[in-house]
Amino acid sequence: MNPATLADRIDALLPQTQCTKCGYAGCRPYAEAIASGQAQINQCPPGGAAGIARLAELLHRPPAPLNPANGVEKPLHVAVIDEALCIGCTLCIQACPVDAIVGAPKMMHSVLAGQCTGCDLCLPPCPMDCIAMVPVEPPRAWTPADAHAARARFEARKARLVREQQYRDDRLAAKALAKLDELDARDDLAPADIAKKKAVVQAAIERARARRRQATPSTHE
Numbered sequence: 001m002n003p004a005t006l007a008d009r010i011d012a013l014l015p016q017t018q019c020t021k022c023g024y025a026g027c028r029p030y031a032e033a034i035a036s037g038q039a040q041i042n043q044c045p046p047g048g049a050a051g052i053a054r055l056a057e058l059l060h061r062p063p064a065p066l067n068p069a070n071g072v073e074k075p076l077h078v079a080v081i082d083e084a085l086c087i088g089c090t091l092c093i094q095a096c097p098v099d100a101i102v103g104a105p106k107m108m109h110s111v112l113a114g115q116c117t118g119c120d121l122c123l124p125p126c127p128m129d130c131i132a133m134v135p136v137e138p139p140r141a142w143t144p145a146d147a148h149a150a151r152a153r154f155e156a157r158k159a160r161l162v163r164e165q166q167y168r169d170d171r172l173a174a175k176a177l178a179k180l181d182e183l184d185a186r187d188d189l190a191p192a193d194i195a196k197k198k199a200v201v202q203a204a205i206e207r208a209r210a211r212r213r214q215a216t217p218s219t220h221e
Helices: 003-013 027-035 048-059 091-095 144-185 191-215
Strands: 077-081 131-135
Touching: 003 027, 003 048, 144 191
Parallel strands: none
Antiparallel strands: 077 131
């Protein structure tokens, strides 16, 4: 079987919480690691025993208990912010892989409970320790529909971050090009000095272009 195709099929069975508890940067990297033989099927706490069983069936392997080094299986939880303590630092917003936290700098933040995957990634960066993970009421399991919606929000966030970086790069490039025009118009610098300064500006433009190329999202990233 083609490794890429196998990774697609494995990824489709993962919960798409992007919690990194598996030891990889997200569900897709974990799927690729399983497909290549670098990771085991029992490293995903959100997927739990049912997720391991689905992976075992796909890969024709015996199921295995969840590896305790990766965590324990828990009921579905969502993040809740104590808004009285929130200082609006935006660190939790930056950490959320599915844009389930809304707010602005120095303004109170709130969690969109219906979009939270329970990944816990917002907890470590919070300087006020004002985020708690609470069980979903009424209790329910994470469903394939939840995973599909979480994947869509994760991909939308990646695309947004790329657009924002492109906007910043475009502004910097415009300023850099304007600076090149200023250098051409100066008569108080020797040609060699102008050439050196122009080389510095041009290098900055090239770095911005390189960042854009690297940040362009891929379907399976």
